[in-house]
Amino acid sequence: MDEEGFRKYLKRRGKKPEVIDRNVESVKSFTSFLQKERSKELAYTVKEDIDSYVSMIEEKKKSAKGALYTLMNYFRFLEDEVLLAYANALRNARTKKTRRIFPIKEFLKVDQEAVKKLATIGIRNVEQMLEKGKTKKQREELSKQLDITEESILELVKLSDITRLGYVKKKLSRLYYEAGLDSPAKIAVFDPKELHDFFTKFVEESGWAGMVPNPSDLVNNIKNAKKLTKVVEE
Known part of the structure; x- marks a missing residue:
């Protein structure tokens, strides 16, 4: 293992010292497994x-996601596209x-009465909200069926759409929405x-009560926004 090179690589990617240490120790554990087993x-x-390594971890009733993530970092450092993809x-x-x-229901500042009514017909999460409310006709029908405004439904649909960016939950989705960036296309x-x-x-x-995300935290949001197709009809 090229520990020195790997540490420098992770540092260049902005990883904190404790994160670098965890990555190195994880790859060392994999190396030890390879040698012994x-x-x-x-x-x-x-x-x-x-x-085989993943099976060994999961046989102990532990998650292998962390180990796989650090291996991905190491394979990316090695520029081994095959093992990275695997x-x-x-x-x-x-x-x-x-x-x-x-x-x-965890979105900020939404109509919770509307949320409760939507739950009665099985619409409880962002995937269900997008699937059942992405078209204007669907929202009109939901509005009549549940006696809630189309505006409330559209707000929930747009917030749900924003979560497709990844790592965007209640606070950041609200920030995007209130700032007028209520679709991936506007963010891209x-x-x-x-x-x-x-x-x-x-x-x-606006006096928004919250922190502004760092540019580095927005990189993946924008990258994902560029890949997403439009699903919400207005």
Whole structure:
């Protein structure tokens, strides 16, 4: 293991010292596993070795997602696209199984009476809200069926749409929405610094009670926004 190079790589990526230490120790654990259980060195890792390591962790009733994440960092450092993609696929499969779909009742400043009425017909999370309210016709029908305003429904739909950016929950989704960036398409046109400056100005002018995300925290939001197709009809 090229520990020195890996540490420098993680530092360049802005990782904190304690995070760097955890990554290094995790890769060392994988290296030890390879030596003891697979009679090989880290440089000769193949997909089957990762499978075996994950199985060993999960047999102990532990999550392998953290270990896979650090292996992804190491394979990215090595520029090994094959093993990086494989570790990522394994982690995504496990994340999907345990992923908590965000409940619409946790959005800030929404009509909770509308949320309760939507729950009576099985609309409780962002995926269900998008599926059942993405078109104007659907929202009209929900409004008549549940006696709630189309505006309240559209607000919940747009907030749900914003969560598709990833790592966007109740506070940040509300910030995007109130700042007028209520769809991925509107967010995709920014670069991280521009979006940070936009939020800074909005917070100063509106008195928004919350912190402005750092530009580095907005990178993935914007990257994901560029990939997303439009699903909400207005």
